[in-house]
Amino acid sequence: MLNMIKADFYRAVRSKAIYIAVILMLVMLALDLYTVEPGNLGIHLSMNIGPQTEMSSELSQMDYEQLSALSMKDYRKLRLKMTGYSLDRDILACNINLYYVFIFVAAVAVAADFSGSCAKNTLSSAISRKKYFLSKFVFAMLVCAILHFLNTYVMYFGNRLFNGGNLASDLGSVTRITLLQLPPVLALAGILTGLAFLLKRMAVFNAVGIPFVMIVQVILNFLSLALKLPEEVMHYELQTMIARLSMDPSLSYTLRSYAVCGGIVLLFGAAGWFSFRRAEIR
Amino acid sequence: MRETVLQAQRLSKSYGSFRALDNVDLTVYKGDICGLIGRNGAGKTTIMKIITGLAEKSGGEFELFQRPGEALGDEKRRIGCLIENPAFFGGLTARQNLQYYAIQKGIADRRQIDRALELVNLSDVGNKKFRKFSLGMKQRLGIALALMDHPDFVILDEPINGLDPIGIRELRDTFQRLNAEEEITFLISSHILSELYMTANRFLILDRGRVLKELTKEELDLACMRCLAVHAGDLKQAAVILEQNGISDYKVIDGKELRVYDEAIRPERLNRLLMDGGVDVSAVFETGISLEDYFTSLVDGREQ
Numbered sequence: 308m309l310n311m312i313k314a315d316f317y318r319a320v321r322s323k324a325i326y327i328a329v330i331l332m333l334v335m336l337a338l339d340l341y342t343v344e345p346g347n348l349g350i351h352l353s354m355n356i357g358p359q360t361e362m363s364s365e366l367s368q369m370d371y372e373q374l375s376a377l378s379m380k381d382y383r384k385l386r387l388k389m390t391g392y393s394l395d396r397d398i399l400a401c402n403i404n405l406y407y408v409f410i411f412v413a414a415v416a417v418a419a420d421f422s423g424s425c426a427k428n429t430l431s432s433a434i435s436r437k438k439y440f441l442s443k444f445v446f447a448m449l450v451c452a453i454l455h456f457l458n459t460y461v462m463y464f465g466n467r468l469f470n471g472g473n474l475a476s477d478l479g480s481v482t483r484i485t486l487l488q489l490p491p492v493l494a495l496a497g498i499l500t501g502l503a504f505l506l507k508r509m510a511v512f513n514a515v516g517i518p519f520v521m522i523v524q525v526i527l528n529f530l531s532l533a534l535k536l537p538e539e540v541m542h543y544e545l546q547t548m549i550a551r552l553s554m555d556p557s558l559s560y561t562l563r564s565y566a567v568c569g570g571i572v573l574l575f576g577a578a579g580w581f582s583f584r585r586a587e588i589r
Numbered sequence: 590m591r592e593t594v595l596q597a598q599r600l601s602k603s604y605g606s607f608r609a610l611d612n613v614d615l616t617v618y619k620g621d622i623c624g625l626i627g628r629n630g631a632g633k634t635t636i637m638k639i640i641t642g643l644a645e646k647s648g649g650e651f652e653l654f655q656r657p658g659e660a661l662g663d664e665k666r667r668i669g670c671l672i673e674n675p676a677f678f679g680g681l682t683a684r685q686n687l688q689y690y691a692i693q694k695g696i697a698d699r700r701q702i703d704r705a706l707e708l709v710n711l712s713d714v715g716n717k718k719f720r721k722f723s724l725g726m727k728q729r730l731g732i733a734l735a736l737m738d739h740p741d742f743v744i745l746d747e748p749i750n751g752l753d754p755i756g757i758r759e760l761r762d763t764f765q766r767l768n769a770e771e772e773i774t775f776l777i778s779s780h781i782l783s784e785l786y787m788t789a790n791r792f793l794i795l796d797r798g799r800v801l802k803e804l805t806k807e808e809l810d811l812a813c814m815r816c817l818a819v820h821a822g823d824l825k826q827a828a829v830i831l832e833q834n835g836i837s838d839y840k841v842i843d844g845k846e847l848r849v850y851d852e853a854i855r856p857e858r859l860n861r862l863l864m865d866g867g868v869d870v871s872a873v874f875e876t877g878i879s880l881e882d883y884f885t886s887l888v889d890g891r892e893q
Contacts, residue, residue, distance in 0.1 A: 314692035321681055424676035428734060431641035431744075432668045433693045588643040589673075 328411035343386035417503035451496035501575025624789030669740035675731025679720030724751035
């Protein structure tokens, strides 16, 4: 299994997809750092994500028309003058964006193998299906974890370099948040790897994988409204968990959210495995 | 008793109501170059996919290296194979592709990659990207992967597809040399029967998911050799005379030659029968039938 993971690393560093993923991640970070305001690719379900620090800024006294009249440069200047605001924490709270980066990882690790029929070379004479499946999961999770940490430290040092220390937290708390967010990040990797095993072909995987996280949010939102679920239930949706875990969460919330993440990995892992274990490899 | 590499009993595979394999029994012995002969859809690739774990059997059993096939585990490394089309990563070079699979298999000696490329004459293009390869080069790289890591059993599905005649000959020599020098057992399927005849020393003839015949090269030679060919002016009249004399085991080939497969008939008697019946016989001689004819006669026999 270790050899399989090593081989996938060998291939990944020679594949354009991983570099595109890193570039995409850097572009998103650059935009966040320039605008001093993180963008969010998901759909926020629960904005009530925990104890926010007190913010003060000239921006909070402006109405919509005044804000609209500001140039990007002026807007940035005013954002930089904010006090009591940690841009790095805010960017980490929006780490659901990494889902779109992780799509490349699952595509390289699994979908490319099936789409190009290369999986048959491995499964016919190298290792068993079980080891193949597990090693692909471990590989995808490892790469996603590495990208998650890379994202954090590029963002942290980039923020200090371009925006100064006013909006920055200390390195220890940023590292702590990154570690706290690791289970939901791995759950994202698990969802995508499970989907890749389930769908196999690259085109189908992309068609389903790209909107998947948003579709799930829309469905959960609908269910929450239709079934009048308590708001707390929505705190265990992945995007909300990632955001809340960046805001000094309670121990009980952290543990419960990790249990949910474990369940998600198991669910998608099982779906992928049952689809793969008896499938004819073409 | 010869050591078996592959032994299958009542192997079956169904896709819905279609039966791709129907109770197939087959044995491949250590040191064989076993040729799988069959039409499209005969079940050749399905057998190969089942024994390499790419498809699940619907019934029956098979053993590889005298162990239950599905419990092979790490011994899978003893198998090298090329099933259907050669598949590699287009963005990687030939050498990088082999390196990727070498890492997977835990092959520490990277010289094996050079050796494999050398065996299939791809050393000069090892640093060319796979996507830029011609069909023949892709096929050779697939064979190189199958031969890497000194396998005990090599399974090749239509390995000479897309190769030029010189390439086919080189590969045939390579397979025969590896078989003789390293005792590698081969299971090779091909549509090009004459080529398979020159490469293999045992044959399995398949049709519609069933093994029609399992025979050695010597047995095949014998089966193909035993016939009397007749060149005559009026082959229709000759056929009528044969029928009148109770000889029904004959065939007219391409309207030019009549072949009698009845082993009891001697050429002198046949000649006399036809001459007495007024047929202008120009030649009667013993000859063989081609592998293709033999295969066709087996398949036709089954259809009848």
